Amino acid sequence: MYFDLIVIGGGAAGFFSAITCAENSGKSVLILEKSSQLLQKVKISGGGRCNVTHACFEPRELSRSYPRGEKSLIGPFHRFGAADTVEWFGRRGVVLKTEADGRMFPDTDSSQTIIDVLLDAAEAAGVRVHTSEGVTSVVRNEDAFGVATDAGRSYTAANVLLATGGTRNHAGDELAGRLGHALAPATPSLFTFKVDDPRLEGLLGLSVSPADVIIRGSRLRSRGPVLITHWGLSGPGILKISAHGARDLAELDYRFDISVNWLPDTDPAEVVAEKRLDDAKRQISTRSPFDTIPKRLWVSLLAAAEIPDATTWAQLAKKDANRLLGQLTDSTFAVTGKSTNKDEFVTCGGVALDEIDFRTMESKLVPGLYFA
Template sequence: MVNKPLQIVVIGGGAAGFFGAITCATSHPQARVLLLEAGRTPLAKVRISGGGRCNVTHHCFDPALLVQQYPRGGKALRGAFSRFQPQDTIAWFARRGVKLKTEADGRMFPVTDNSETIVNCLLKAAADAGVILRTGAKVEKIQNEEAGFTIQLKDGETLECNRVLLATGSNPHAYQWAKELGHTIIPPVPSLFTFNINDARLKDLAGASVETVHLRLLETGKEKIEQIGPLLITHWGLSGPAVLKLSAWGARILRDRNYQMSLQINWLPPHTPETLRQLLLDYKAQFPKRSLAAHCPVSLPKRLWQRFVFSLGINSETTWAELSKKALTALVEELTRGRYAITGKGTFKEEFVTCGGIDLKEVNFKTMESRKCPALYFAGEILDIDGVTGGFNFQSAWTTGWIAGQSNALPNKVVH
């Protein structure tokens, strides 16, 4: 009796789905690997990521440090990154002729600065490995039968397979399929977003940026949610790496508060109110005749400094010598503990990341196989994993896709 080749269906033609399908097909050439993508164009998110350049990964090669960039999922990824981490991603693409470069902030892009380089590499690698790609293939239902899985497509076609890898991102339909197969879904909420802030202190300052600020969400109870990093003032409020990271760590509490919370900003870390007061007093003593508004002694954009000065009722003719103790105290408070009201959330370019998804306790991270339904695997953003901006979300997609693909290549087993 001749055994039928292993039938493996990967659902989701994004980064995790492609990486899982390619790894599976190259590790187990005898298997028939079918990759289903509901849209007409696969790898759509890869195409638009990083402003069309594709932030492939991050130049962080220590798994212990790497996991600190994941508000959710870091603990589960610790062992996974010891098996496939950014160095492995770099090597994987290099073997296929794609060289990556590292930018000053650690983000890594193809040297071409074009996401099509990554898209074309993945498409070619999938074709070379024998992966059968079907676009416009919308899945309606997945059933776990005694002999394997039955997948019902929207057009009425039925597929049968031994194993399924779900790599559908934050797709509500996929959450429902997983739920029907026995899984718990952590309710998905947005992560990585900008803050809407309507405040006179920021009006008409769009485009002004500060290299390092310290942000903290207030009224969070015992939980301390804060971040340090660059900040950008926008037409609608605040953006930049510090805001995006804070939004990721505070995603759930911000959602619970309907994106209306108080934000505290120290515009000049590591200064404290005490150290900044002394710095300003020293400057006052050294340059008493200088105009307060025209001469900024700290590293802030001049127009932002002037806005803070004028917002305290200090006129443009006031000299440093004329700065009162009361005004000095108010200025120090404004610069180190300014409060701003978040009134809503914006979007981060065309990229959309959610936290939530498959409960990680129900997945074996050594194989990415379900603990609830044998021969069902997961990879990518369908899991309750999300990273901050900088290539970390793609890295978790490559890593979980690679592990799921390797595991799918193990000897066939009967599904009960």
């Protein structure tokens, strides 16, 4: 069976590529997805709400958020960036809203909205979709590709696009490697930190924004919301630093210390001094004096600073105040691992960037082979 384009991978990138090709050229397109489900990471992204893009509409600024592809992505973002993404979904009846941290979600707050749009657009454009059909080999012949699958089928395609996502399972990079591409080793990226610390007990779901995170003994640092989970620490502030430090943290076997400043935009010493004057008789544990720190975390940090619940602001000794300031601005946590592979959205590594023409996303080595 012949197709003008075979897309390997039924995720967001694969669907978007297939739709774009079919709509703009009218060519025959087939998506091959090895699992029984389509767009599964779209479904769970953003906690089931699907953060579609980011409200950053200047290509050079947006590219700075990519730790290993900054220069390469400036050109592609000029040709199709966040504003184009917003417009693309808008034409299809999906309104994207912007949250305080810049993330953009469908106004329905449901990832199913995005899934439905992609599935409907693919069907309308005539894209064929086969699930439970993993690709076992791709061979470049004289003027076409031969594609074989684990369902025992063989296809011929003028062009092939690899959209297999992260290289953790080695499906996409093995195919690219057999076609002659050099491969950077796969390393997990965008992961949460495993932390077992009494200060976090009973605080599941609590978030502080913003917070500063520093990897001790390195130059790695980030700012953003930090979320306390049953596993440890997550949220954009953690995920961002894990992406930028993907290789460094892997070399440390995901065992290192981090420092969290829960109040990066506040002078807590000044607030404490004011409280000692204005609320001298009030118990410190009654309420958090900082808007961004919930009471449960405040009480936990007080305990870590060895300050009894009944202590009033007037009774707060200087040494106790210093310990409390340390907990607020320099909480050190021992990281003993990362989230499991199944939870990761991104891997660092894969096809070498200098082997791709970023004007077209076509392989420089194999004509007709493309990457998403």
